[in-house]
Amino acid sequence: MNGLAAPPKACFTGPMLNPADAALAKRLSECLPDGTLGRAEPRYLEEPRDLAVTPSALLARPRTTDEVARIVRVCAEARVGIVPWGGGTGLVLGQVVPEGPAPLILSLERMCALRGIWPDESVMLVEAGMTLAEAQAAAEKSGRLFPLSLASEGTARIGGNLATNAGGTAVLRYGNARDLCLGVEAVLPDGSVHHGLKRLRKDNTGYDLRHLLVGSEGTLGIITAATLRLYPRPAGIGTAAFAVADPSASLNLLARAQERTAGGVTSFELMSRQGLFFLDEVLPDLRQPFAKRPDWMVLAELGLPAGLDPETVLAELYEAAAEDGLVSDGVIASSSAQARALWKLREALPEANRRIGAIASHDISLPLSEIAAFVDRAGAAIGALGDLRINCFGHLGDGNLHYNVFPPKGGRAADHRHLADAIRQAVHDLAHEFGGSISAEHGIGRLKRDDLERYGDPAKLSAMRAIKAALDPLGIMNPGAVLRS
Amino acid sequence: MNGLAAPPKACFTGPMLNPADAALAKRLSECLPDGTLGRAEPRYLEEPRDLAVTPSALLARPRTTDEVARIVRVCAEARVGIVPWGGGTGLVLGQVVPEGPAPLILSLERMCALRGIWPDESVMLVEAGMTLAEAQAAAEKSGRLFPLSLASEGTARIGGNLATNAGGTAVLRYGNARDLCLGVEAVLPDGSVHHGLKRLRKDNTGYDLRHLLVGSEGTLGIITAATLRLYPRPAGIGTAAFAVADPSASLNLLARAQERTAGGVTSFELMSRQGLFFLDEVLPDLRQPFAKRPDWMVLAELGLPAGLDPETVLAELYEAAAEDGLVSDGVIASSSAQARALWKLREALPEANRRIGAIASHDISLPLSEIAAFVDRAGAAIGALGDLRINCFGHLGDGNLHYNVFPPKGGRAADHRHLADAIRQAVHDLAHEFGGSISAEHGIGRLKRDDLERYGDPAKLSAMRAIKAALDPLGIMNPGAVLRS
The missing domain is CATH 3.30.70.2190 (Alpha-Beta Plaits)
Incomplete structure (x- = not known):
């Protein structure tokens, strides 16, 4: 991501993974209905901005939670990596595996049922493969509002929204995806199923596994369904x-x-x-x-x-x-x-x-009252790097800025690419200095893993690695995402 | 807690702990300012309803996060259990250790500073030992509302509120304690300090350690300070x-x-x-x-x-x-x-x-639209046990009922104690059957550990034990709370 010396590459855990090969396909086909496995077409391998591609993968499209659990158990036995796949709209390479053994891509797209809706409770229960737009429509049909709203809502799916703790345009009032989630059903890395589909506003019975899974980007388990909080319109x-x-x-x-x-x-x-x-x-x-x-x-x-x-x-x-x-x-x-x-x-x-062409773009957040000082300091830092234009915009109420840097008028981004690393470092260093975040809403994936190691709190990183090793000792869940495998 | 056959007593982890003895006191006194250690007076050993008592303990009252970290490191080395202590108002024996080696009680009461307040951001940063009432007053002084509100707010402290994910009377609109917490500073079981005092509404940089610590009842670390979300009045x-x-x-x-x-x-x-x-x-x-x-x-x-x-x-x-x-x-x-x-x-x-005298009381929650059916079924079940009176009240908006059972008019609770276990089982079985929770806002502590094992989701319990073993391999953090040690 940037030109600095690489930070220490601490791994969380152990053994090498095997590729999702013909032998795995055979074992999976023995315990799954016909048509569950398939060829991974390009749309499962590419990502929105053509930043990287998964060279090869096996595709599974289960229809039930039990099928997901069977797939995970077979992959655990075979030590094959699994990439949970929603709508493929992630922007940090969480759904793309450019390196390492071919993974199994586990698409939730066939699990898209509305399992229930309770307007008087302001709760609905949806499967992970429902698109965000469909979830919004289901709520609206019942006279309620599901307030999560994103540019990619027609394609992005609830499971991915939760796995990445998606943000969007109404976070100021209604919170991120995690704040809209009352409970989850999830298949854990050992193939066991966590039945946590509570419709409760208050439930203090042990560690909050839901909040650990939400935002873990598929590295601790696969969310298969969720109870979601609705609001009055x-x-x-x-x-x-x-x-x-x-x-x-x-x-x-x-x-x-x-x-x-x-x-x-x-x-x-x-x-x-x-x-x-x-x-x-x-x-x-x-x-x-x-x-x-x-x-x-x-x-x-x-x-x-x-x-x-x-x-x-x-x-x-x-x-x-x-x-x-x-x-x-x-x-x-x-x-x-x-x-x-x-x-x-x-x-x-x-x-x-897009039409003007950015040299570098950032998804940062800042304490609200530091934004003014940040904008001044960042403007000066970018100005010192050259004659550049800055388009700073975003969700001010959330402190979330999209801070994008462009060539001077008439210039082309391609001619300034050599500045990209220095720009990114300047912006991220400053965001960090002001108590901000280098990933406000997009997550870490594989794109910002180095940034997480550089800017993350060491005690938190160490706890994250311990949790990953404890829940996924084989390292099969979305290997290499968030934490280096 | 009830008369059923005991569920399997799976332990999360290993070695026996040592008592907080004179040798530990000597080692601690060598690395702490004079006056940090003291005799644990009765108020540190008792709990609000006289349900149990800690027979003996050493008391430490640190003034800084660094002192907390030093205490944790010495206790880890000596393998002595630590009980984080806020205001002592918990209702599930989370702060009381009736059995086992004498623990160190680590009171946060001297860490009660307001480290900062930003009214335009609607954020404040307080230390864990500030009482909830003081936190409310600090917000009000700045023209803002800190909406967490509880009967014990004059005594309960923010650290305990967060450790137990406290609820109260304004959860319907503003959420539980966890929803009001933007970030935490915490000493982890190895004595490292997690610096997570973000003032951010959006920060998707890895697993949400804050949400894991909030509600973990001091078993995964000690919260020393928190950034809290304020609201307009x-x-x-x-x-x-x-x-x-x-x-x-x-x-x-x-x-x-x-x-x-x-x-x-x-x-x-x-x-x-x-x-x-x-x-x-x-x-x-x-x-x-x-x-x-x-x-x-x-x-x-x-x-x-x-x-x-x-x-x-x-x-x-x-x-x-x-x-x-x-x-x-x-x-x-x-x-x-x-x-x-x-x-x-x-x-x-x-x-x-209190004046009438309950035979059994419960802190349960239910899906809102199941409350009516629950009330009918529970009334019938209690009626089958005897001529009893039910006072069912609570935070309907949160689905949180305090479902309390009393003797007939003129009767005394003491004469009906033999029914208590059967009543509890009937109420908790029904709450569980209706998709409810056996602890809506009070937590698990040591009082509801058996209930958690009985009613908890097995995959979640297994994940909880794995997380506990990973983050606290010596089992020194609030030993025996939430999970059996």
Whole structure:
């Protein structure tokens, strides 16, 4: 990932794995229904950004938890690595094994049933292979909201969302994937099944295995189903864009919005002037709310109870903030079409970034009140490396910045690739210095393993290796992801 | 705990421990400031309900994380058990060691500093020995809410709240202790320090050690400090009592209240007619809202944004619910004195129970929509055991019932003690059958270890033992709590 001396490569555990070969396929076929095994087509081997590929693998697509357990037991006996596979949308190579013996790719896509939904409890029980969009639709059909929301929601599956503790645009109010999970069913590395599909808000009976599996990226077990927390749909939704002077002012604006709405801010997204210029440059047809592009722009969404008019709440927020010099301009959506148009600006940013071509991009998080200082320091550090452009945007309410660095206008990213490692190191070093994270929502996978070793807390890393060795002594579960095998 | 055949007593790990004796005291005194060690006075050895006592122990009261780490290293070398001690308010013998070699009691009470508070981030950083009431006050002083709230908040300390994943009266809206914790600093069983005091909402960098330590009841490490999540204080608070026909109707009422307020219900407490009769019997001066005691009564509290009148919101909720036959009567507090009077009824229940004298009491949770069927089935099962009275009350919004069983009017609990085991088994068997938990908020400690072995998921128990052996191979951390040593 970067040009520094490699950190010590401590391994968590033991024996070499064997490849998923014809002998394994034969053993598996003896205990599984016909059609469970198959050839791993390219979509199972590639990843979204063509960063790497799994050279070869066996594919299994079980239909039941019991079949998953049988597969794990056979692989444990044969010492073959298993890569749990959801929608294949991960961005850190958690689902791709570029090196080592061919693994078994275990796709959950055929386990996609809605096992139950209890609207009065605000709970549903889904299998791991249901797509996030299908889960949202199931909740909506019952008059409830499943608030997890991501760009890849049409493809990403609940099992992968939980395995990576996915984030997205409504974390500020509803939390990450882990916060929306009440219980899991999972096949553990020895092939035993953890039956943890509780529909309980309170259950203090021992260590929280659910929270250990969530975010472990398939390295401690395979989540096969989950009970998920639903929410009431807010009676009123308000959307506005505000022009603000700097990240400090936007943080202050967020605090006021939370105070007035009793924590009713669903999204609070920050965009920089450079980002607005990028939209002008490559997507000039998009209508922007402010003729003079402000230094920073906030896109805020409120979810409110019955009896409040969202436009009025936003107007009062604006007036009070303007009086104190926090905002210099504002546009409040007066229709859902206008709200969509404001969101479109935010959603178009990744596309604009792609067209312009980033030299390096980052998924970092920071303590909210350090963002302003970070932005200053990082800008200076990048400036020292060359004449570069920075598009810093993201989920301000979560402290989650997508901090992307681009060539000067007219330049090409390819001509600046030699700077990528230095940029990454500068951004990650600073994020670390400010108490931030080098992976806010994407996870570690195989892409950020070196970063985890470099920046991670040594006592935590040591505990992680001990836990991995204890639960997966053969090292078959997603080998090489998160921890070096 | 009950009269059944004992379940298999699988131990997680190895060697016998040594007592905390004079030799240990000498070794500790050599590496700690004067006054750190002391005699364990009775308050460190007893527990709130006089269920058991630690016969003898050495006491250490460190002032810094480094001192905690030194103590753990010396105890590991000497193989002496350590009992982390907060406020001593736990109800499951997690802080009491009735058997085995004398432990070292490590009290966190001198580590009670507010290390930092960031109101605009809604985060504070406190040491483990701060009492919950002090933590609430620190948040309030900064215009924020730390919503964890318990009967014992004046004595219980943050470290213990986190170690036991404490619940309380505002879980419905704000979650348990674990949901309010963004990061921890902890001394692990080998004496290393996990520096995890992140102030981040998103941080996907490896296994979530914080969530493993929270709720592990001091068996995997000692939490020395934590970053805690704060909330805005709601602009308006509304309180009401509703008379409802049954738990089904109250669940339906809760769903409607959540829909109208966009999830603004802070508390939703259920009380039975028997509970109201108990109040009449032993606390007749308490004014009750309904002259004819209803079958069931709900106490609801809303936290609302600016611009809404809580009384109006509650009145509209009442009218709509009455129209559909969900509520038969209601009283809406029109002053904070009236709100306090309504809460007083709920808060007086434990005292009324104490005066009447329970034969057996339970801290269970259930899926919300199973509560009605559970109450019917449990009532029948208890009825089959004898002429007994049931006071079932609790945090309905969390599915958390305190299901307590009493002798007939005029009878004494002592005369029915022979029924206690059968009652407990009937209640816990049924809770388990309905997908519930035998410990909703109090934890396992040493009191419910047998229940955990009986009702716990075998794969989870096996994973718990593996984790315990991996992180605490000497078994020195709170030996015998949660898992049999």
